[in-house]
Amino acid sequence: MTVPLLAVDKLEVVYQRAITAIQGVSLKVSEGQIVAILGTNGAGKTTTLRAISGFLGLDDARVTEGTILFRGAHLENRPPHEITWRGLAIVPERDKVFPNLSVAENLAVVPRRRGTADGRSMEEVVYHFFPRLAELKRREAGLLSGGERQMLAIASGLMCAPDLLLIDELSLGLAPVAVGKLTESLVQIRDELGISILLVEQSASVALRIADYGYVLENGRVVLDGDAQRLLGHADIQEFYLGHAGGSRRSYRDVKQYRRSRRWYG
Amino acid sequence: MQLAVNILVLAAIYALIACGYVLIYRVSRVLNLAHGELMMLGAYMLVATASAFSMSPVMAVVIAALMSLAVGGMVYLFLMRRMTGEMVLAAVLTTVALGILIRGAVILIWSAQQYHPRAMLGWGNPVITLPGDARISLYAALLIMATVVVYGGLFLFLRFGRWGMRMRAAGQDPLLAAQRGINLHAVFALAWGLSTFTGALAGILIALDSGLDSTMVMIGLKAFPAALVGGLDSLAGALLGALIIAAAEVGVIRFIDPLLADVVPFIVLIAMLVIRPWGLFGTREELDRV
Numbered sequence: 001m002t003v004p005l006l007a008v009d010k011l012e013v014v015y016q017r018a019i020t021a022i023q024g025v026s027l028k029v030s031e032g033q034i035v036a037i038l039g040t041n042g043a044g045k046t047t048t049l050r051a052i053s054g055f056l057g058l059d060d061a062r063v064t065e066g067t068i069l070f071r072g073a074h075l076e077n078r079p080p081h082e083i084t085w086r087g088l089a090i091v092p093e094r095d096k097v098f099p100n101l102s103v104a105e106n107l108a109v110v111p112r113r114r115g116t117a118d119g120r121s122m123e124e125v126v127y128h129f130f131p132r133l134a135e136l137k138r139r140e141a142g143l144l145s146g147g148e149r150q151m152l153a154i155a156s157g158l159m160c161a162p163d164l165l166l167i168d169e170l171s172l173g174l175a176p177v178a179v180g181k182l183t184e185s186l187v188q189i190r191d192e193l194g195i196s197i198l199l200v201e202q203s204a205s206v207a208l209r210i211a212d213y214g215y216v217l218e219n220g221r222v223v224l225d226g227d228a229q230r231l232l233g234h235a236d237i238q239e240f241y242l243g244h245a246g247g248s249r250r251s252y253r254d255v256k257q258y259r260r261s262r263r264w265y266g
Numbered sequence: 267m268q269l270a271v272n273i274l275v276l277a278a279i280y281a282l283i284a285c286g287y288v289l290i291y292r293v294s295r296v297l298n299l300a301h302g303e304l305m306m307l308g309a310y311m312l313v314a315t316a317s318a319f320s321m322s323p324v325m326a327v328v329i330a331a332l333m334s335l336a337v338g339g340m341v342y343l344f345l346m347r348r349m350t351g352e353m354v355l356a357a358v359l360t361t362v363a364l365g366i367l368i369r370g371a372v373i374l375i376w377s378a379q380q381y382h383p384r385a386m387l388g389w390g391n392p393v394i395t396l397p398g399d400a401r402i403s404l405y406a407a408l409l410i411m412a413t414v415v416v417y418g419g420l421f422l423f424l425r426f427g428r429w430g431m432r433m434r435a436a437g438q439d440p441l442l443a444a445q446r447g448i449n450l451h452a453v454f455a456l457a458w459g460l461s462t463f464t465g466a467l468a469g470i471l472i473a474l475d476s477g478l479d480s481t482m483v484m485i486g487l488k489a490f491p492a493a494l495v496g497g498l499d500s501l502a503g504a505l506l507g508a509l510i511i512a513a514a515e516v517g518v519i520r521f522i523d524p525l526l527a528d529v530v531p532f533i534v535l536i537a538m539l540v541i542r543p544w545g546l547f548g549t550r551e552e553l554d555r556v
Contacts, residue, residue, distance in 0.1 A: 053445060084447030095442055098435045108428060109435045111447045160447045 003072060004028040005164055005196050006052070006088075012065035013044075013051045021047040021061070022220040029164060034190055034197045036207035036228065038241060039217035045200040046093060048217070049166050052198075053090035054080035070164070085113055089162035093169040096153035099142030103133055106141050106152055110159035125193075126155040129185050147178035154182070158189070164196045165189075171206045179203075183210045204241035208232050216241075267398035273509070273516045275406045278413040281508035282468040283489035284496070285420060286461035291498045293437045293457040296346070296357040300365035301465055302486020304341070307368055308334035308466020309383075309473040309482060310376055316386040323387035327474075331467055338462025342455040350440075350450060365483075373480055380479040383470075391475065405475035412471060416464050420501060433457060437499070484528065488515075491535035497548020506546055510534065 006029040013021045022044035029035045039045045047061070052068055052075065055061050068075040075083055084090075097106055107123055127134040130151045136144065141152055150170065157165050170186075171179040187210050189195055201207035208214055208228045216224035216237070224236065231237050283305060290298045298304075312330040319326040345364065349357035384391060384405075393401050424430040436443040436453045444450050469482060492511045496503025515530045538545070 080441070080444035081447050081449045084445060089447070090445050092442065092445060095439050098438045098442065100438055101431065101435060105431050105434075109431045109443070109446065109448060111449075113447075156446060 004030045005033075005071065006198070007069045008048070008052065008066070009069070010066040011048065011051060011063060011068065013047050013061055014064045015061045017060075017062075020220065022051070022217075024066070025217070025220070025222055026066075027215050027222065027225070029196050029198050031163075032190060032194050032196055033213060034186070034199065034211045036199045036201055036211035036214040037217055038201060038204050038207060038214060038237075040202065043217040044220040045217050046168055047220075049090065049168050049198070049200050051076075052083075053088065053166055054078055054083045084160055084162070085111075087113065087161075087163040088166065089157035089160055089164075090166040091150075091153045091157045091168060091170075093172065097141040097144070097149055097156065100140060102138050102140055103144070103152055104137045106156055107159050110156055113160050113162075122159050122161060126158050129158070129189055130155050146174050147182070150174060150178070150182060151185075154185070154189075158193075158195075162195060164198060166198045166200075168200045170199060170201060171203045179206055186210060204231075204237055208237075267396075267400040269516060269520060271396065271400040271402050273512050274410060275402065276516055277509045277512035278406075278410040279468060279472060279485065279508075280489040280492040280511055281505050282409065282413045282416060282471075283465055283486055284493035284504040284508055285416065285501060286465040287490060287493035288496075288498060288501055288504045289420075289433075289457050289461040289464075291493075293433050294350075294357070294440075294454055295354050295437075296349070296361065297498075298361045298458075298461065299358060300341075300361040300368060301461065302483040302489075303365040303368035303372075304334070304338065304462045305465035305469040305486045306372060306478075306480065306482040307337065307469075308462070309469035309478045310372055310381075311337075311466065312383045312470045312473060313376060313381045313386070313478065316383045320386070320388075323389060326387060327470060330470060331463060334466030335459045335463040337466075339455045339459035341462065342458035343451070346454070346458065347451055350454065369480065369483060378480055380477055381473070382477045384474045384477075387474075389474070403475055405471055409468070409471045409475070412467055416467065417501065417505060420460075420464075424501070429453070429456060488528065488531045491531040491538075494535060495538045495545060497545025499549055500545070500547035503545055503547030 008025060008027045011025045012023050015021055025044065025048055027035070027037070037045050037048060051063050055077070063076040070086055070088055073086065075086070098109070101109070107126065112122070132148060133151055133155055136148065141149065144152060154165070154167070170182060183206060186197055190197055199207050199211060208231055211228040214225065214228050214231045215222050224231070224234070226234070283301070286301050287298060290296055308330065311333050312327060315326040315330045319329065341364065345360065346357060349360060391403050391405055393403055394407060395401050424434060432443065432448050432453050433456065436448060436450055440450055443453070465486070472482065472485065488511070489508070492508040493504050494507070495510055496505065496507030511531045511534055514534050515527055518526050518530045
């Protein structure tokens, strides 16, 4: 059996020593795979991602149970910069670029990992994936559009030549056209660089279109997982995430919470 | 003419000290209230090296300056590092305690007597006569030059240097900086090191010019309004703030009463806080600092 690139096992995260945000979350990402984590607001998607990418003291959150193994090395409660050096880059949901730094500076601040291509050539690589950024080199990142900002955030993540890219809410607040382009770029990045991607998304249609495998998170637990194709066809995903009414004429808004909890929590 | 020279010299002193406040505030939002003490410590370091390296005076100065760079870095690594990610107020209070500690240690080690490191090193301080019959001492002129070099260097470093960019990035968003793989501790230690180094440079040059005792802290304290008037997160602001404070102080000494000299910077500071609390060049969002 091959060792997965990232293996999260029975993870539990507690905020302020009192609030349990996620419980018993297990997931795997293999080399070259795109994996999606789906779920509604507050399901624990971002917490899972932040636990993997490391907390700063101010968050007052800790991994209290379970393990996060990246290439066999433990990552629980390590500082963010150390995790990045191991080859795991995150594109956060908000505050994803340095607004007062230019596009080129945003890319230049990222330290190189030892034993990887030097900064100059990595810059060329990201401009190859996002030619638009090359045109905007000198522009301050705070003046970019939402889509351009997301491009820059992904590009900055790539600058450290990671093995795994974590992306929090790729499609949030972006026009469908922009999202389409970004997902194309992600597939291209995976195909050409062999980088694995862990995608956290509210939009199941966006995520499952490019993902190989998916996990559904509810109330801090994984309630459903499987191949993306299988999930797309799954009745619950169809109904709760893609908005197909499942044949009946009942308003899905009224029954969503009730039926979901009946099906998943028995 | 002499008035202009006096203003310039004082402005250079304040500016050289103020950039230390700005550096640390900019990267970590911490007000280093021990900066005056650290500056004084740098000057006392020269007293120590002056007696140890009396053969080669230049060496003594260089080593004293480099030691203060190390002291700054160590203050971060051994003391302030624990405050990273904690409340800023806790960090500020830590610097207050540190300042009191240094002041005590200085008196304990070197006693309260006055030192003249220039005499210890066997150097003179010739007076240079400028056109217009203005006079300036050699070390005061060196102070102005040091300020120009330090500010020029810092501007270039922050603008084009990779670590300079990282300092700007960490100042804007520490979490994101860490997520990008930037070692925050290294950035903060660098800021503390540079800040203490520039402060000590000012302290050393002032001590060489006019001697040294533990009242030097007052000069460090008076440079703080300069940093704040300019806007705490702006180097250009610190430069202008220093000029304003120095002009006000020299003007009052000359035209009103020399006894008011130590009060003037703080009157300007209060006036500024009333009119424009974020400073001349400061970021407006930084208002919650006061």
